[in-house]
Amino acid sequence: AKRKREAAAARPKKRAKSAPSGPEPAAKPGAEGAAPEEYSIPAPVSQGKWKNKERVLIFSSRGINFRTRHLMQDLRTLMPHSKADTKMDRKDKLFVINEVCEMKNCNKCMFFEAKKKQDIYLWLSNTPQGPSAKFLVQNIHTLAELKMTGNCLRGSRPLLSFDPTFDKEPHYALLKELFIQIFSTPQYHPKSQPFVDHVFTFTITDKRIWFRNYQIIEEDASLVEIGPRFVLNLIKIFQGSFGGPTLYENPYYQSPNMHRRLIRLSMAAKFREKHQVKEVQKIKKQESKMLIEEDPTEVVFETPAEEKPVEIQLVKPESKATVKDKRKPRKIQRKKQKKLFRTE
Numbered sequence: 210a211k212r213k214r215e216a217a218a219a220r221p222k223k224r225a226k227s228a229p230s231g232p233e234p235a236a237k238p239g240a241e242g243a244a245p246e247e248y249s250i251p252a253p254v255s256q257g258k259w260k261n262k263e264r265v266l267i268f269s270s271r272g273i274n275f276r277t278r279h280l281m282q283d284l285r286t287l288m289p290h291s292k293a294d295t296k297m298d299r300k301d302k303l304f305v306i307n308e309v310c311e312m313k314n315c316n317k318c319m320f321f322e323a324k325k326k327q328d329i330y331l332w333l334s335n336t337p338q339g340p341s342a343k344f345l346v347q348n349i350h351t352l353a354e355l356k357m358t359g360n361c362l363r364g365s366r367p368l369l370s371f372d373p374t375f376d377k378e379p380h381y382a383l384l385k386e387l388f389i390q391i392f393s394t395p396q397y398h399p400k401s402q403p404f405v406d407h408v409f410t411f412t413i414t415d416k417r418i419w420f421r422n423y424q425i426i427e428e429d430a431s432l433v434e435i436g437p438r439f440v441l442n443l444i445k446i447f448q449g450s451f452g453g454p455t456l457y458e459n460p461y462y463q464s465p466n467m468h469r470r471l472i473r474l475s476m477a478a479k480f481r482e483k484h485q486v487k488e489v490q491k492i493k494k495q496e497s498k499m500l501i502e503e504d505p506t507e508v509v510f511e512t513p514a515e516e517k518p519v520e521i522q523l524v525k526p527e528s529k530a531t532v533k534d535k536r537k538p539r540k541i542q543r544k545k546q547k548k549l550f551r552t553e
Contacts, residue, residue, distance in 0.1 A: 261395035266310050268294040269321035277321055277329050279351040283437045284319070287422065288392065289364040289400035291319075303332070303451035310336040317391050320451075321346070328465045331441065332451060333387055339449040340456065342384060344441040345465070347417075352436045359424035359435035361407040366394040368408040368425075380446055380457040381413070407435060416461045417442050 267285055269277065273296075285291050292313050297306070303320075310318050320332040329349070334341035369392060375385040392409055394401050405425070412419045418441040423432035446457040 257397050259395065259397040259399065261398075263290055263317060263390060263393075263395050264313075264315040265291045265317040265319060265391055266294060266313050266315040267291045267319045268309075269296055270323055271296045271299055272323040272326050273321060273329065274323075274326065276349050276351060276354075277323065277346075279353060280349050280437055280439065281321060283352045286363060287367070288394065290394055290398050306332075306334070307337040307450055318450075319391065330444075333391060334450045335387065335390070336450045339453060340383065340387070340446060341450050341452075342387060342446045343444045344418075345444060345462070347440045347442060349439045350437055355434075355436040355438070357434045357436050359407075359422075359433035361424050361435055362402050362404055364394075364400055365402040365404045365406050366396070367392070367422075368405060369393055370408050370410040372411060372413045374413045375411070380443075383446065383456075384418070384443070385411075408432070416459070 265288060267281055267288070269281060285293060292315055294309060294313060297309075297320075306318060306320055310316070316336060318332065318334045318336050320334070322330040322332065324330065329346040331344045331346050332341060333344070369389060371385055371388075375381045388411060397403075408423050408425060410419075410421045410423065412421070420437075420439050420441065422435045422437065424435050426433060442462060443457075443459045444462050445455055445459070448454045448456050
């Protein structure tokens with residue numbers, strides 16, 4: 210056994226062989242048993258170590274609808290570095306989320322908060338130091354609902370595309386850094402694929418942030434939408450995690466309660482206007498028409514009609530004698546006689 214180990218140690222180490230790009234050179238005449246050329250593979254630039262330990266906790270409060278639940282599942286599939294947790298009770302305060310993130314070993318959080326079972330708010334936070342941002346989520350469309358033609362690998366790393374407006378204003382620059390740290394998949398993550406085949410776009414239109422997910426088609430350098438899609442309406446940016454001093458407040462934000470109230474007022478104004486129009490029409494119908502004054506000159510050439518004398522009867526008129534029909538009793542007698550003959 211010792212001899213075999215010594216022989217194995219004495220042998221030279223083998224090098225990795227790779228096929229040359231050009232044709233193999235012909236062996237020189239006279240050289241016996243010319244060995245083929247060997248090529249060594251260079252070492253990789255990176256050792257493939259997972260250094261960025263970003264973990265995102267994605268969960269919600271109780272009272273969300275099915276559409277929000279499906280959106281959370283879509284985000285978890287698109288973000289392999291995310292973690293899930295059970296729904297949080299409504300009575301619990303938002304500061305408890307920092308402790309939940311610490312227990313789950315997460316340093317970023319996406320929390321969907323439901324109010325009145327119809328309004329969905331999204332909290333993006335860097336736990337536990339901050340900052341954090343609160344958004345109103347609108348126009349949610351999930352992967353199962355859209356049925357787009359685009360597709361991508363599960364766990365592949367995305368590109369992040371931002372609107373140029375993110376670099377012009379300071380509060381948008383802060384949100385851009387928050388989006389980068391939350392939505393970008395860390396390199397060499399154990400659950401990620403080493404491919405880049407889709408892109409997340411964040412576009413600012415109408416004072417809102419529009420999120421889209423597109424597939425990258427390399428053949429014709431085009432984009433095909435995959436989904437999901439949603440719109441974020443910024444409310445406030447806080448210095449701390451889920452609270453603290455307010456760094457920015459959106460002056461263009463309108464709460465959904467106020468929006469619904471304005472819709473109700475506009476509908477009531479339309480109904481009131483229709484009711485007033487009907488009342489005016491009724492009053493016009495009830496009013497008597499204006500009588501035209503008679504012109505006295507029109508009756509000048511009219512000739513009066515001859516008046517007939519009225520006859521007054523002083524004597525009661527004589528009553529007319531009633532004549533009985535003699536044929537009727539004869540008919541009755543004949544009918545009786547016929548019946549008698551039938552019975553006999």
